[in-house]
Amino acid sequence: MEPTPARNAGTTTSPPADLPTEREVAKRGSPNAGAEWLTWLSMKWVRRAAVTVLLLVIALWIGEWAFSKLGNFLFLLLIAWLVGIAMDPIVVWLGRFKIKRGLATLLVLIVGFILTIIFFAAFGNLLVSQVAQLINAAPSTLNEATDWVNQTFGTSINPQEVQNTLNISPAQAAGWASNLAGGAFGLISGLFGLVFQTFTMLLFAYYFAAEGPKIRDTVASWLPQGKQRVFNDVWDLAVHKTGGFVISRLILALFSSVATAAFLFIIDVPYWLPLGIWVGVISQFIPTLGTYLGIALPCLVAVFNDPLDVVWIIIFGTLYQQIENYFFTPKVSSRTMDIHPAVAFGAVIIGAALFGPIGALIGIPLAAMILAIADTYGKRYELVEAHDQEGPDQEPLGQEGVLEAEPA
Secondary structure (H helix, E strand, O other): OOOOOOOOOOOOOOOOOOOOOHHHHHHHOOHHHHHHHHHHHHHHHHHHHHHHHHHHHHHHHHHHHHHHHHHHHHHHHHHHHHHHHHHHHHHHHHHOOOOOHHHHHHHHHHHHHHHHHHHHHHHHHHHHHHHHHHHHOHHHHHHHHHHHHHHHHOOOOOHHHHHHHHOOOHHHHHHHHHHHOOOHHHHHHHOHHHHHHHHHHHHHHHHHHHOHHHHHHHHHOOOOHHHHHHHHHHHHHHHHHHHHHHHHHHHHHHHHHHHHHHHHHHOOOOOHHHHHHHHHHHHHHOOOOHHHHHOHHHHHHHOOOOHHHHHHHHHHHHHHHHHHHHHHHHHHOOOOOOOOHHHHHHHHHHHHHHHOHHHHHHHHHHHHHHHHHHHHHOOOOOOOOOOOOOOOOOOOEOOOOOEOOOOO
């Protein structure tokens, strides 16, 4: 009578009673019994793998469904968190004057709102009308630029294909321009949903800035005590570095926008206000390369108005870049981190691909946060001195990278 195989403790399933154990299979040397045992094991793991894959597919489907429903709200929370981080340095500075954190955050939002109202009251109609005119002139400007390239370099680029690639047609441009032609207040009334989202974002930004330490402590309370200190350090580092970076870039963008818009106005370049703001934003959120990328659009607009203006714009951009690097940037961003231009440009491309134009703006602050954390907690090693060629006192290396012994 065949003995009953022992059941393995800790398992919910066991092989059939008439199936021999592994030890019996080894003693008998029966290939059929071994095949039966392997078949049972394979079926067991196949069932487990199938259930695991099924659960993963269900979880992925639920996550994709939830993100499709909440994606816009989650993106709004991300922007609100970045705005809250940007306000944190000012809130902390106001705290030195014995102002409570909630009141300090409210004061920052009120001052920002008042400055925005003043700007739109002074330049709102002019800005909107110039943006409408610039959009309306975009197709003709592209056609003129394409014709100039074809005549200068002997190419045969089709202007219609360029418009289709950029998704800019005369009908679309006319529609966008007509929507903007009603003025600033007409624009706000026509974009009620955008205004609602803006106020929602500011509300969450207020809570993120005012309740930042409490949110940090709440999240840290879910972690073991050994990891709480590391989490608090990472949180404070991310808020300090990223907030300082965003504030410094906004200040430098303001300086650049004012200087560029004033210069374009002086040399009588059309659409000087939106072009100045464009150059200011692009030049600061794409460090080093941003100035030259930003002035490309004013140059394209000016080349068909007065080609000499292009020369003046390039000279101004180059001189302002030097003044900014040697005077403004050291004083404004001396306590914040800097980002390599290649990393910044890559962050802009990735952010734009994921979230559109707004993603291009928030890509660099997120990259600054990741780099700050990696720079503080990343593990680095001392570099080994590299020799491009063997020195006079260095023994030659063998094929295996070991010093060759001198012959006896």
